[in-house]
Structures are given as structure tokens and as C-alpha cells.
Amino acid sequence: MTKLSVNINKIATIRNARGANNPDVVKVALDAERFGAQGITVHPRPDERHIRYDDVLALHQVVTTEFNIEGYPDKRYMELVRLTKPAQATLVPDPPEAITSNTGWDTIAHQALLKDIIAELHEYGVRTSIFINPESRYFEPAKNTGTDRVELYTEPYASHYHQDRDAAVRPYVEVAKLARELGLGLNAGHDLDLHNLAFLKQQIPWLDEVSIGHALICDALYYGLENTIQMYRRQLEL
Numbered sequence: 708m709t710k711l712s713v714n715i716n717k718i719a720t721i722r723n724a725r726g727a728n729n730p731d732v733v734k735v736a737l738d739a740e741r742f743g744a745q746g747i748t749v750h751p752r753p754d755e756r757h758i759r760y761d762d763v764l765a766l767h768q769v770v771t772t773e774f775n776i777e778g779y780p781d782k783r784y785m786e787l788v789r790l791t792k793p794a795q796a797t798l799v800p801d802p803p804e805a806i807t808s809n810t811g812w813d814t815i816a817h818q819a820l821l822k823d824i825i826a827e828l829h830e831y832g833v834r835t836s837i838f839i840n841p842e843s844r845y846f847e848p849a850k851n852t853g854t855d856r857v858e859l860y861t862e863p864y865a866s867h868y869h870q871d872r873d874a875a876v877r878p879y880v881e882v883a884k885l886a887r888e889l890g891l892g893l894n895a896g897h898d899l900d901l902h903n904l905a906f907l908k909q910q911i912p913w914l915d916e917v918s919i920g921h922a923l924i925c926d927a928l929y930y931g932l933e934n935t936i937q938m939y940r941r942q943l944e945l
């Protein structure tokens with residue numbers, strides 16, 4: 708089964724536009740779980756432009772599905788993970804000024820750093836995942852860091868899907884097979900939506916988890932959050 712983790716960053720973007728607590732990200736997380744989300748993902752960024760560090764502290768007290776905290780492993784991120792001990796920490800190489808994630812780790816150049824960070828996260832009892840591009844050369848070094856999983860960066864798949872979906876998915880299927888051979892768990896995320904999700908899942912049925920935020924929250928404006936989460940869940944069952 709591929710779990711659907713709902714990324715609620717964009718709920719916080721709307722909340723922050725007015726400074727008060729509407730929408731309430733904690734309530735939305737609990738409702739999302741009630742509507743079928745199998746995990747809640749957040750990606751606090753250093754400027755706290757959407758999810759704030761104190762949101763993460765509040766969410767960890769109430770989330771009962773898999774709580775996944777994404778981010779660059781700086782001191783503040785590591786402290787947050789130490790305090791909250793989520794089900795999963797997803798390490799992303801974004802610099803502080805990144806508008807959104809736009810590449811995976813160079814696991815060759817940063818292998819030593821990742822190895823140390825992952826060892827520390829394992830001491831906290833937290834499962835780890837590394838955000839990674841669909842390039843085979845990064846997978847064995849990723850395995851050598853000791854990570855439990857990798858998360859495939861799916862923006863290139865999503866942006867080429869409508870042009871030629873077979874070509875778009877090909878590199879992902881190749882590295883997904885490699886990850887399976889290496890004994891790495893497999894997640895995927897970034898720009899997944901109701902058009903491209905089912906095909907990815909059909910081509911890589913052994914995906915453990917997808918985390919979806921931007922498109923899902925946009926779809927919820929039209930279909931409502933409950934319907935939307937159910938629609939995404941069905942895409943994973945086709």
C-alpha cells in the first residue's frame with residue numbers, strides 16, 4: 708500500500724496572510740486525518756513563511772498518523788526533530804532562500820554529513836528519508852548514509868507528464884528498482900496531482916508513501932478537503 712501524506716504548508720500560508728488563526732493548521736491536520744490522510748507532512752522553512760516551528764510543536768502533540776517533518780538539517784531543524792520525534796524526518800538540501808524544493812541531495816558530495824545526521828536521527832528513534840533526484844549514481848551513496856528511505860523528487864516527472872508520460876516516468880522506474888535492490892524504502896513527492904499520480908503509482912507499485920501539498924490544497928478549493936483527500940486516495944488504488 709502507498710500511503711498518502713498530506714502536506715499542510717499551504718494551509719499555514721493562508722493563515723499567515725491575516726495574522727490570526729484562520730484556518731487553524733492543527734484543526735486542518737486532524738480533519739485531514741479523519742478524511743483519510745495517512746500522514747501529515749510539514750516543511751518549516753527558516754523564514755517561517757508558512758508552517759512555523761511552533762506549529763510543528765503543536766502538531767506533534769495531536770497527529771496520530773505518520774508525522775513527517777521535512778527540511779534542511781540545520782541546528783534548528785535537528786532540535787525540532789529531537790523534541791518532537793516524528794515518524795519520519797525527510798532531509799532536503801534547500802538553501803534558506805529557496806522558494807520551494809528544486810533538487811535532491813548530491814549524496815556523493817554530502818555523504819559524510821548525511822551519515823552523521825542520520826545516525827543522530829536514528830538515536831532519536833526517527834525513520835529517515837533523503838530527498839533525491841532520479842539519477843542512479845546517487846543511490847548507492849544514499850544507501851551508505853544509513854538512511855531508511857529515499858524520496859524521489861518528482862517535479863521533472865510532473866512537468867513532462869503531459870508531453871510524454873512514458874518518457875517522463877522511465878528514469879523513476881529505473882531508480883525505483885535500484886532502491887528496491889538496495890533495500891531502501893521509497894517515497895515520492897513534489898508537484899504530484901490528480902493527473903499524474905495514478906500513473907506513477909501504476910509504474911512503481913512498491914512506493915511506500917507520497918507526500919502531496921500544493922495541488923491537493925488547490926483542488927480542495929473546488930472539491931472540498933474531504934472529497935479531495937478521498938480522490939487522491941483513489942488514485943493510489945487504481
Ligand SMILES: CC(=O)[C@@H](O)[C@H](O)COP(=O)(O)O
Pocket residue numbers: 714716717750752777799806807808838896897920
Ligand atoms: C521536499 C518537497 O518537495 C516539499 O517539501 C515541497 O518543497 C514543499 O515545500 P513548500 O510548501 O515550501 O513549497
Ligand SMILES: NCC(=O)COP(=O)(O)O
Pocket residue numbers: 714748777895896897898899918919920921922923
Ligand atoms: N515532499 C513533497 C511534499 O511534501 C509536497 O510537495 P508539493 O505537493 O507541495 O509540491
